[in-house]
Amino acid sequence: MNQPPSEIQPVRQPLPPAESWLEGVPTPAQQKQDGYAVAALATSLPGMVPIALVLAGIALRRIKRTGGRGKRLAYGALLVSLCWVIATAVAVTLNLIGEHRAGIGRTVPISQVAVGRCFDADLDADALKLVRIADCAAPHTGEAYAKVSAALAGLSVAQTGTVATQQCAGAFVEFVGKPYERSELDMYYVVLENRDVADGNVLCLVGMPGTKLTGTMRGSQR
Template identity: 30%
Template sequence: MSIPAGWYDDGSGRRRWWDGTQWTEHFATVEAAPVPVFEPPYVAPAPQVEQFHQAHSPLVAPGYPGGPHAAASGYLAGAPVAAPAARRASALGWVALAVSLAGAVLSCIPPIFVIGLLVLLAGIVLSIIALVRPGARWPGVTGIIVSSVGALAVVTMLVSTAMISGIKELQGDTSPAPASSSGATPPGSEVIDWWELEVGDCMPSDQPYTDDSGEIVVVPCSEPHSDEVFHQYEMSQDVYPGDKATELEATETCREAFTDFVGTPFEDSELEYYGIWPNEDTWNQDDDRAVQCVVYDTDGDVVTGTLEGAAR
C-alpha cells in the first residue's frame, strides 16, 4: 500500500513534503491545523538483505536464500539439495532369503523333506528378524513368502499322503500275500497261474495264496484234496459281454456239466461247484476267454482220486 504525496508531519512538528515514496527537503512555511502523525512503512534496502543473518533479519522472505524455509524448499543459494541415499539390504536379510530358498529346495526331496521343513522354519524366523533391522526390507519380505509357500507345500504333501494311506487301509491291502506257514505245499505239488488250470487238476482247500496273486497250488489227485477241475471251455463273444452276463453264462454252463461229471444233478448232490471266468481286464489285456468249472467237497481235503462219477 502506498501513501499519496502530500504535506505530512514528519514527527518533528513540522510539515514536510512526502512525494509518495520518500521525504523531500521541502518544509511548509505556513502552519496548518494539526494532523495525525503518519509514519510511512519501513522499506528495507534490497542490497542489504542478503548480508543480514536470518536471526537478525525478520524481513527475509521464507523462500529467499538463507530464509527460514530455504532448506525445506530444496534450494540453497540457487543449488538443489542432494536426495538421500537409497537404503541397502542388511546382511541378515540376504542370509534369511538364502536360507528360505535352500529350505524350499530341500523340502522338495522326499527322503530329506523333514530337514527342508526345519530349514524353512529357520528362514521364516530370520526373515522376521531382518524386517526389524535397519536396511531395505524386501529380502526379509521375500524370505517370508518363500518359506511360507514351501512350508505349506510340505504340509499339504504330508496330509495328502496320510489321506491316501488311510483310504488304502480302509479298502484293504491288495498286494499278494506270501505263502502261509501253515499252508506249506505238499509233496508232488506245484504252483501255477490260475489261467493255466486244466481239466483233471486237483487243488487242496488250504491255498497259501490269495486270489489277487493269480497263483494256485495244484496237487496230484491221488493226494488228499478238495477241489477238482471238471470242465473247461472258451467264451465265443468278440466283445466282453459284461460282468453279469459272463457270470450267468459260466454258472449255467458249469451247472450243466456238473450233472454229467458227477452223475447226480446239482440240486441233489452233496458237493458244490464254482467257476473261474475272465473279467474285463484279462479279456482285453490278456485275450482271456477260458472258463474253468471246479467241483469241491465242503468237508475239506478228504477226497482221494477223482470225483468223476462219484454220484454224491
C-alpha cells in the first residue's frame, strides 16, 4: 500500500544567538561620555592640573577597556593641563628675571637704595650701612619713599638731623597720607651729600622696628 506523501515543511534556519544581534550596535555604556573624561576636562580649565592629569589617565584606561566615549575630552584635558604648565613656567621665569633686574635679594649700601625700593635690615641697629633689597609685596622691613633737597652745608650734626627730619616729614605726609606726628610708622633719613644736588641729597625711609610691612606704604594712611 502506497503511503501518501507528507506535507512539505519549510526549511527554517536556526535563530542566531541573541548576542550576535547586537554586533555593531553601541551599548549604553559605549554611548555615554566617560565621567572621568568629563571631570578631567572640567578640572583642567581652572588650572587644577594634578587632579586633571589623574582623572584623564583613569579615563583613558577605562575607555580602552570598555570602548566608551570621551577619549577626545581626556586628551583635551591633557592639552589644557600642558598649557597651564607652560604658562606657569613662563610666569615663574619672567618673575625671576624681573627680580634679578630689580636686584631683589641683593645686599647693597643703604645709600644705594632707590626710591620706591623696599628692603630688609635691622632698624634698631646703631649704624645701618647695608640692607637687602626685598620685594615690596612680601613682608619687608622698610621702604625708601623719597629723595629731598636740604641745605646742609656748614651745619652741625644736630642741625643736620633737624633739617633732614623736617624735609623728610614733608615728603612723608605726601607719601603715606598722614602727618608723621600722627603716624604709627617711623621715619629715617640718610644724608647722601652735604651739598645740594639736582635729585636730592637726603634719602627718606619709612619702617616700623620689630614689625614687617607688607605692600607699599604709599597712601596707606598708617
